[in-house]
Amino acid sequence: MEVKAAMSQNMAYRDGGVGVAVVTLDGELEEKLLLHDDGAPPPPVRRHERAAPQKYQRDDRRHRRPTEGGGDDVDDYRERFVRAYDRLRDELVSDDACELTDDAKRWLAQMIDYNVPGGKLNRGLSVIDSYLLLKEGREVTEDEFFLACVLGWCVEWVGLRGINDGILLKCHITRLIKKYFREKPCYIDLNELWNEIALQTSLGQMLDLISIHNGADNLAKYNIKGYRRIVKYKTSYYSFYLPVACALLLSGAKLENFSGLRDILVEMGIYFQAQDDYLDCFADPNTIGKIGTDIEDHKCSWLIVQALGHADRNQIEVLHNYYGKKDSSSVSKVKSTYTALDLKDIFSEFEDRAFKHLVTSIEAQQDRAVQEILKSFLKKIYRRKK
Template sequence: MAATGAGASGPPAETVAAAFRRVYDTLKAELLRDPCFDFNDDATQWLDSMLDYNVLGGKLNRGLAVVESYKLLKAASGTEPNEEELFLACILGWGIEWLQAYFLILDDIMGNSQTRRGKPCWYRLPKVGLIAINDGLVLRSQISRIFRRYIYGKSYYVDLVDLFNEVEFQTTSGQLLDQIATNEGRKDLSKYNIQVYCGIQDSLLFILFAAKHFLPYKVACALLLFGESLDNYGQVKRILVEMGVYFQSQDDYLDCFGEQEVIGKIGSDIEDFKCSWLFVQALERADEKQKGVLFENYGKSDPACVAIVKDLYNELDLQWVFSEYERESYENLISAIEAQPNEAVRSVLKSFLHKIYKRRK
């Protein structure tokens, strides 16, 4: 089906968010009537609710950022995207949202999570359980069908498929490192340090599941649609990875100090033995007595132990430490962005940084 079909049109005054959401309806309808699989009524109803619950569950900022990035790239070149280009940008954005949903389903199961985006995790629903594993695989397989329908034959098709495959490899590899580090931490928490923390984050070069490292990925999709080779953007990739590490540190901070009603989930890094930014900072600043308290209480689900760890974080003034780290990260990133020769890329990078700076959810 050509990109100029039913999903590509829309009222001229339609907002980007509304147009983006409407493309989802087109994609879902096509997947539900996929001629290669004869879904019965029960399967169709299951897929319908599963897609809405998981793919539409978030704010859709990741997918919308592809559209926004592409518009910024076009504007910096002195042109405006046409209707078909905007539609294709929406397709790439939904590819990211589909992949994100796939990762979150599996991540919630592995992490024994309770809530996601302010509601029970998909696998926690009584009717779902571990069927969610297959649902995640269905989501991943649907991405290929979407891209084949709309992107096949485009000059960037192979690079796009390769990018998504690389994202999946990097994310699952990073998850492996995270799990191994956590298992080692259960035996000896003193092994956690800033090098281990950064090693885990650096392994997730494109994205960190649970909405953390999608920044480089969004830009990469927009650049491919813009006709650029990703081989020319090594420095941009490094900036985005640094931005992603900063984003992850924010997530770790909010897991402890954020409000559940705002962040949409119950923080559990302390209970889960996570090699978090806060724990690493605490370990660097604690005296021997404080380390003893930290080691005795970290990784326990007892609310009293969690409260003791949080009290120690406050005793070490980690909220101020994070505030200073956030300020320095912003200044360093702005400096690196300003050094980029491409005005369009500078605009995209600044747009992302300003969206995440001092975020609270």
């Protein structure tokens, strides 16, 4: 079945659950992704757990594909990624593009450490994991592994503390790609990909900011179409499509030969962001590591869109009066409305439909390695709790 055909047959879940029957997950689909196994990847390296910066030391070991469910190989490539990150940071701090003072070098090193590693390490590892899957069947050299690390290091550059920091990191991406890929056949394609994703992510951020302004004026302007547009550009492209696209280019593939791949990863990103919105409201802050503020920040979230689509006149009035207010009493009224509307159940139904739709689309991909990459991504996020 063609990917587009598979997607058209499964479009029903896109309306966010309005008027769609509950779909029960097929055991066969869960079996395909091995979602019930006991293995789990090791927790991400947190900033406060990282050792002091050290110079990268190459070794002669060959990288082996990590075994299913974790183990020494997974720990190995995670550690090697962190070493590669340290090397790249040190290179940028000592770059002769500018005569930096010691204070400036310290600021630059601290800024890079603050914004790049930590929980965002997983996006970098996605580049490496995808590349290794594409190269399955032969040994991957240390140089190839390091190049995948370069692309993985560049993956996270949004959500920064300051405008100038963001500009610096964006410039660093271009500089690293030029340094390590200028002589490679994929250089032009990599540059074009990064420029395209940078533009799309920036425009997605703009759409989000505009929607918050418009929603504050009139909450009724929030709808599922607008929500999907924001998430597609703000989250999906750089979080899901970019790591896979980088790995494909690095392995020598042409992106145009993978019909439907971008659409699948965009849908996966939208599903992921809907999870984030749900967890922001309903998850234990101790589990997710933060206190959700989407209600206070007047975000165009999956929950408020669903609430507006299911609420009666009195409930809509409550949402209009209290959504976006900073005080705890207003937040409680909004959450109580969410509970009264059974948004937990609606989200569970949405998650089942999204999962089934994604598995169907993934199974339509002709390349087995790409199927495995997509399944590994979906397995990591399905029914996540943080």
